[in-house]
Amino acid sequence: MSEYDPQELESKWRSRWREQGRYEADPAGDEETTFVTVPYPYPSGGMHIGHARTYTVPDVYARYRRLQGDNVLFPIAWHVTGTPIIGAVERLKKGEEEQLDVLKNTYNVDEDTLQDLETPMGFARHFIEEHYKKGMQDLGLSIDWRREFTTNDDRYSQFISWQYRTLKERGLLEKGLHPVKYCTNEDQPVTTHDILEGEEAEFQEYTLVEFGATIDDADVTVPMATLRPETVRGVTNAYIDPGAEYVVAEVDGEFWFVSAQAARKLDLQGRDVEVRYEYSGEALVGETVTNPVTGDEVLVLPAGFVDADNATGVVMSVPAHSPDDYLALQEAKADDARMEQYGIDPAAVDAIEPIPILDIEGYGDIPAKSAVEDAGITSSEDPELESVTQDLYNAEFHSGELHDDYGEFAGGVVEDVRDEFKEAYLGEAFDTMQEFSEEVVCRCGGDVEVAKQDTWFLRYNDADWKRKAHDAVAQLDAIPDNTREQYDHTVDWLNEWPCIRNYGLGTRLPWDEDFVIEPLSDSTIYMAYYTIAHRISDVPVEDLTQEFFDALFYGADAVEGEAPEQALELREEWDYWYPVDYRCSANDLVNNHLTFFLFHHAELFDPDNWPEGITVMGMGLLEGEKMSSSKGHVVLPGEAISNYGADTVRFFLMNSAEPWQDYDWRDDQVETTQDQLERFWRRAREVVDAPEGDRDALVQADRWLLARLQETVATVTEAMENFETRTASQAAFYNLEEDLRWYRRRRDLDAPGARWTQRRVLETRLKLLAPFTPFMANELHEDITGEPAEDAAWPAVDDAFVDESVLVEERLVEDLTADVNDIVDVTDTDPDVVRVYAAADWKYDVLDTVRDVGSDVGQVMSEVMSDPELREKGNAVNDLAQDLVEFVRERDDDELDALAGVDERDVYEAAADFLGREFDATVEVYTEGGDDVVDPADKADRAQPYRPAVHIE
RNA sequence: GCGAGGGUAGCCAAGCCAGGAAACGGCGGCGGACUCAAGAUCCGCUCCUGUAGAGGUCCAAGGGUUCAAAUCCCUUCCCUCGCACCA
Structure with missing residues (x-):
């Protein structure tokens, strides 16, 4: 083959690898092993070029370690757990236009195939086979394909069941109430994918300040919702919507006056709620209520801005610290007629004065007043009000110091004391309820509210478990190293994690089949499953008991009586490969998946089997912009490979940035890369076809180039050890190319010494490049030496050619x-x-x-x-x-x-x-x-x- | 706001940890060689000034440490990612 034809060349090597089972790895002698993994893809859509890099990085490392003589395992599987695939199928079945567009136009699914996609596993299978697997094979990933599985497989589920039973036995799972998004129309919890409006909504926990009131001669509690409980001492009055519906309901045995909507929400949130009486908001207008913290009696004023559908529908007014409240109070004072209409004495309203409760620099004694006045705001309709309010809230939160009457909290900065303050009154003067930060609407059109549901949690807040996780971080090779503190930070910050969902694909909770273990929780130790995945199919599913996996992972002594023989055989595989040497993953998974991965290994396995390294990867951009499959702004690996060839795609992806840096796929740059590889090919062919030359005829320029080659070998080797694919490929390709440019000027290339030198340089360079451009490098290496580069050994620095003086002379x-x-x-x-x-x-x-x-x-x-x-x-x-x-x-x-x-x-x-x-x-x-x-x-x-x-x- | 990362010539980007070269590469642009021509390839230039290898001004902005700062320290501005029950 003399012309560079990547398609022909690459398909030849692909079939060769497939026929030979070239990358199937089995335990052999006592050589070094390397086990690299990458998160298994989630086939709810197709693969794009961003995924291609994620999978190529471990492949390059795997190929490098093989050249270093290691027995290398690089497996892959498919993550189908959870709801996204199910959601995608439902949208397809409903004939949703956007979904059909993505499937047909972005992922080229043809009309006839669409119906195969109407079951979750059919959908997954399509993208696995037609996109991911094909894409990975086209890229030339050196995967052991015998080990693939999906997370919906029976045997995998048995493995996950073992994991969760074990964690439960160790007290690391706990049952409790947890807020969820709940559709009031469908009467069931919903996921982000089910949400039409308010996808970004956050759960907020309101503090309810339990004011006392008298309604129809009966004592009731009027819970007023606030996000700033520390302002309770600054309350001067309250507001209610006189036209809205309110109720007095028995809530956990107490009589509460709240909006009708609030009563329903409290019911959803696990409260015992019985509505007893109905009122309009007007019933409370003009009454006084008692502040449970200060004992002050304050007046309830009518206000149109109160939203009965937010929290309890009754709010307290803190005019000294809330610009809204301040303006509302000014407006109430100015509107005597309205007050009289509700039977309120305007003089009583006039007498209300703001009560400051904290000091902040940059604002006057009454911060809300000075904030409003400085900004020239006179009306609550002013659009600038929102940003003024936000600024004041931020300032108060970060630098507001509470006044003396706050007792033990006096002098404290809000940021530091709010939670403690709230805690101090909970159960007495305070209660809480959950509310979204914005309105949330389900795709069915129904209103979504916060509900509390019984859920199982992983207890990541367990002190012992955290300590072990920190130990796992400490012994980890974190690449780049500054991610180490991110892991530590995440370990500290993680709290209880709800690990089940109501529906979705995956493994049922072993002791409660109504629930399914969620995706981030069923993917923490599955790397262990790779070591046995190709052999476990010989074991009947029903034999995969708790004892079986105990014996597999903890040895014969871990089970009572005779350990299952097959388990012990599989244990040898596991022993041989484990631990994971490097896990290559995206940097946005540090906060969850990767830290979970560390937590679970730290708990379930010995330190010897804890992960040795994690390499995180940056984001991919396309022509400077974020990729997005829903917008069709993606490049599919198949297209890229047929345009440029897999070597070019790989080389570009590895060379344009280090793995952890963001990179930008730009067509013109990729094209340039292709030209450069083609040029390399042409030059290499000339050397391959030329006579071998004569080592004894070396001159100064030859020795110089050979000395530079040794430096390159050292640089590339060091870079490869650190996953610096950019540094390595730059050195092997571009820097050496520069040296060759100089060499070609300096030397008669047809001289026997030059022939020998060029051959030697090419041969070495092909080995250095083999992890990056395996197709081309193997082909040329085979042409020149008779064996593919991947069967040769990684080059070592040849001391015979290390020569500082020839380098300085040439310089x-x-x-x-x-x-x-x-x-x-x-x-x-x-x-x-x-x-x-x-x-x-x-x-x-x-x-x-x-x-x-x-x-x-x-x-x-x-x-x-x-x-x-x-x-x-x-x-x-x-x-x-x-x-x-x-x-x-x-x-x-x-x-x-x-x-x-x-x-x-x-x-x-x-x-x-x-x-x-x-x-x-x-x-x-x-x-x-x-x-x-x-x-x-x-x-x-x-x-x-x-x-x-x-x-x- | 909190946590992490970043701002380098027209663009991408190295250098920063271990201070000492107007600052590696690549792309783009300009000029030249080769060619009938195009492409490919090769050489040179590409901050400003300069008919002797030089000088000047530079690495987000400002200050500091030092004989010496892109690199160390402080302040400010701007950008990206994450901040959970989405995978």
Whole structure:
């Protein structure tokens, strides 16, 4: 194959790998093992180029470790747990346009196939086979395909059941009430995907301040909802919507006056609610209510802005700290008629004054007043009010200091004391209820409310468990290293995690089949399942008992009586591969999946089997923008590969950024990459087809290139160890290419020594590139040596070619060439003669002195001036010493030592022919002050050690 | 707001941890070589000034430490990601 035809080349290697089962890995001798994993894909849609990188990073590492002689396992499976696939199928069955558009136009599903997608597993199967699996195979991922499974498989479920029974036995699962999104129309919990409006809504916990009131001669509680419980001492009055429906309901045995909607919500939130009487809001207007904290009696005023459908429908007013309340109070004071209409004495309203409860810098004594006045706001309709309010709330939260009457909380900053303050009154003056931050509507059109449901939690807040998780973080190779603190932070921050859902694919909770274990909770230790996935199918499902997995993971001693033999056989597989060496994953999973992964390993396995490393990956952009399958803004791997070839796609993805950095797929850049690979191919073919050459005929330029090659090998190897795919591929491809560019100028490429050198460089380079562009590299390597690169060994630095002095010598020639070039450029002359003057001997003596004495110019001078011969030269020595101090400072000792062994004049004489060709001129080399020196322009004395003077004419 | 990361020439991007070169590469642009021509390839230039390899001004902004700062410290501004029951 002489033309570069990636499609033909790549399909040939794909079938070869498939036929050979090339990447099927089994326990063998006692060689090193490497086990890399990547989160199994979720096939609720197709694969795009962003996924391609996620899977290529571990593949590149896997291929690298194989070249290093490891037995490498790289498996994959399919995550189908949960509701997204089910949701997608439902939208398809309903004939939703957007969904059909994505399926047909983005993922090219044809009309006939659509009906196969109408069952969840049918849907998943389609995307697994037609997109993910095909995409992965086209990319040339070195996956052991015998081990694939889905998380809906019976045997997998038995494994997950074992995990959850074990956690329950260890007290790490707990049952409790938890807020969920609940559709009041369908009477069931809903997920984000079911929500039409308010997808971003958050759960908010309101504090209910239990004011006392008397209604129809009966004592009732009027719970007023607030997000700022600490303002309770600043309440001057309350507001209610006089036209809305309210009720007195018995809530957990107490009589509460709340809006009709609030009574229903409280019912959903696990309260025992019985509605006893119905009222309109007006019933409370003009009454007084008693502040449970201060004992103050305050007036209830009518207000249209109160929303009976938010929280309890009754709010307390804190005009000193809420711009809204302040303005509402001003408006109430100004509207005597309205007050009278509700039977309220306007004088009583006029008497209401704001009560400040905290101090903040930058605002007056009454912050809400000064905030409103400074902004020139006079009406509650002013659009600027919202941002003024937000600013004040932020300022109060972060820097407001509570007044003295707050007792133990006095002087405290709101941010620090709010929760404690609230805690102190809970059960007495305070209660709580949940509410969304915005309105939420179900796709069915029904109203979604917060409901509390019995749920099972994973107790990530367990102190012992947290400690073990921290230990797992501590022994982890976190790549990049700054992710380590993110794991620690997440471990500390994680609280109880509800680990079940009401419906969806996956594993049923073993002791309560109504619930299914949710996706982030059934994917924490499944890497262990890979080690046995291809053999566990020989075990009948019913034999996969608790004892079976106990024996498998904890050994024969962990079970009473005879351990199942098959379990012990599988245990050997597990022992052989575990632990996971590296898990490669997206950086947005640090906060949940990856930390869960650490938690569960830390609990269920010994430290020896804890994960050894995690590499996180950055986001992919497409032409500078976020990819989005719903907008069709994606590139499918299949398209990219058929346009450019898999090697180009892989190389671009690995080379454009390090794995943890964000990268940008840009078509023009990918095209350039393809051109570069094609150029590489052409050049490589020339070398392959040329005679082998002769190692004994090496000259300076050959030794230089071979020395550079050794540096490259060292750089690439170190980078590969650290997952620095960009550094590695840049060094192996671009940096070496630059060296070759110089080499081609310097050397007659047909000379036997050059032939040998080029072959050696190519062969080594193909091995270095094999993890990145396996198709091309294997093909060329096989052409040149008879075996594919992947069957060879990773190159080691060859000491025979490590040569610092040849490197510095060549550097002198490069510098000289660049200098002459500069002069030619600036003077705009085409030289006939180039004269090069190496520095006089005494100048090297000054250099030696500088090296001995150090960088203090004064000291260097006094040393130098003690030599009478040098003293004669006066200023020239002074200038030189200054320059040489700089020169020495900028170089390390190795380089200076190497330079010290170089005879500059010899180097320039040897390069004279080359320079002559470069500039089409005669090149003459002299030594400054030599007997034969020809120096018409008086340039020679400008020579410095390793910086020859130059004259052109 | 909290946690993490970032702001480098027209664009992408390295250097920053271990201070010492107008600052690696690539793309784009300009000029030249080769060619009938195009493509490919090769060479040079691409912050400002400059007919001798130089000088000047630079790494978000401002201040500081140092003989020396893109790099260390402080302040400010801006951007990205995450902040949970979505996977």
